[in-house]
Structures are given as C-alpha cells and as structure tokens.
Amino acid sequence: AQSVTQLGSHVSVSEGALVLLRCNYSSSVPPYLFWYVQYPNQGLQLLLKYTSAATLVKGINGFEAEFKKSETSFHLTKPSAHMRDAAEYFCAVTQGVDSSYKLIFGSGTRLLVRP
C-alpha cells in the first residue's frame, strides 16, 4: 500500500526565511505525488503535482518540490516565506496501479510564519 509521511506537525519560520516542509513516500509503483494547502476554515487547494515528468515541479504562490526517487522524498520549498503562507500543508500520493481515484494524505504540517 502507498503512504506518505510528513515529518514535523508544526514548522515555524520567520518572514523572509526559507520554507522546507518534508514529505517521504512509500510506494511499490511509480507514484503520483501532490502538495495541497488548507487555509483556516477552507477547503484544500492544489499547490503542485508530480506525475513522472520533470522531477522539479513548480507550483503556485512561489512553491516548488523536487521528486527524489533515491530518497523517496518530495519536499516542498519556498525561498522566502510570507505571512500569508501560514496554513496547513498536506502531502498526498495516489493509491493504485494506474492513475486511480484515491488520494492518500499525510498527517499534515502546520506552517507558522513569524513577523
């Protein structure tokens, strides 16, 4: 079965600092990987996705993630944090042999941005 593990339930950074949110996956087949963001009292918004094309994926709001097969990782980064980036971030992987229906979410990482 496929799964993702997000290291750190909370990450705190200063405004302007590098953001690094960690995600490791477990999959017996090539995975499709996603990062979603959830602002308070809202639904989830897709930040970016990896679907076996380029290993460095650029998303919205200045975020990017790099797929590293050797490390089974898909960490999310942003060079300079803004206050508006404070939210919950979920890494997710598909489950199934092909492009199946089900997203498996990690437990989430809450990003706090200090002024």
Added chain:
Amino acid sequence: DTEVTQTPKHLVMGMTNKKSLKCEQHMGHRAMYWYKQKAKKPPELMFVYSYEKLSINESVPSRFSPECPNSSLLNLHLHALQPEDSALYLCASSPGQGAIYGYTFGSGTRLTVV
C-alpha cells in the same frame, strides 16, 4: 467557473434530524468526491462518483447516503448521525476518475451533531 460550491457552510443538527449537504460544480468534471475531515487530521475519502454512478464507498455507515442527481450536483443526505460525526465535510471534483488530474475542493460544510 473554476469552483466547487458547497452549501451550507455551517450546519448544526440533532441526532434525530435529517439534513442534506449540497455540492455543485460547473467545470464539466465527471468525477466527484465526498471527504470527511476531523479537526487536525487529514481528509478521509467517503464516496466517489464517476459519470454520475457511485464507484467507491469506503465502508461508510448507512446514516450517510450520497446522491448524484446530475453531472454537476452531488448531495450527501444525513440521518440519525452521532456526535462523533461532527467534522468538516469536503466535496471535490476532477476531470475524470483519477487522482493524477488533481482535485478541486470546495470550502466545506462544518457539521456539528448535538
């Protein structure tokens, strides 16, 4: 229109009530989903509809009853819920039944069962 609209945004219901959650999208997506999200937890899949047919039921109790009247609408009928069913209920859609497309989520309905 690139949104998934959910109504109501908040709902308080008693354990003997019957209520419905509504989800609507006009993006031409052919797959729609219901997720349940408890506080400080990731979303958990409940149901998947593909081309207006129920394709996945993740062993959800029968007190939750989904309905897909047409390709733009998805309802979740609630009856005899328990306090532990209190959660944020999220609707999502995708062009086809495949996570590779990425999902578009609504803002959710925050349900409180008293």
